[in-house]
Amino acid sequence: MYIEFATTPNEVNACYPIIAQLRPHLDREQFLALVARMQTNHGYQLVYLRDKDAIKAVAGIRTAEWLYAGKYLEIDDLITNADDRSQGYGGKLFDWICNYARELKCDQVRLVSGVQREAAHRFYLAKGMKFEAKYFSLNI
Template sequence: MSFAFKIIEKNEIYTIIPLVEKLNDYKVPSSVLIDRFSEMVNQNYECAGIYDENKIIGICGLWFCTRHYSGKSVEVDHVYIEDAYRGKGLGKAFFKWIYNYAKVNGCESIELNTYISNHASHKFYYNEGFNILGYHFLKKL
């Protein structure tokens, strides 16, 4: 199989909605996701996709910012690869592409959050050299 990694164009951002819906531990209605991604693409956000031919089979959001403790960084968000494509080294290849993309864009570090219940992702990120620095808290207003 031959896969392609690329940044999803702003006008194609809605193609990721079905994958984001599979990822969420909590359910966000499609209409809300559409509204939120419409805003996000006009902020410091990009989304990378994995394609098998013309079919999108994986995604990863990228938030670019500068932080006092890590310099210019990218925060990896909503990483998802379709079940049928897992366990084949595709995640490792995707992250290699993401590391390079971040470096080309001047980033000094990569950060991410992962759901507490997603133990497979914890193992993956540890193997990729990520360290836990703290907890991510959320309060709905």
């Protein structure tokens, strides 16, 4: 088992079936174009966990800074393949991301999770994350 960044178009493409489980509104072409744009414009990185020649979990991450919180690593998406859940893959990828954030001298790891994703909330709370804000949005 290993974790690494998806740095080539083939590696990014290989992550699509897992990400599509969380983001089914994106077809493959939209996903590839969006990831390329986010990588170029926003420092977005895809990282994946592979075990036994199959990708088991994928996360999209980026770093930024806020005036009140300092430097942080944002997890945009974290998804374990549906057939491979509850086997520790998501936890291992999350822990790897936290260690990577420490290497980058981040003050926090942050994420936004949909209000309906109660299983994800339990996972994040079990990993030591705190519920500390409400996220608001407005479609324009």
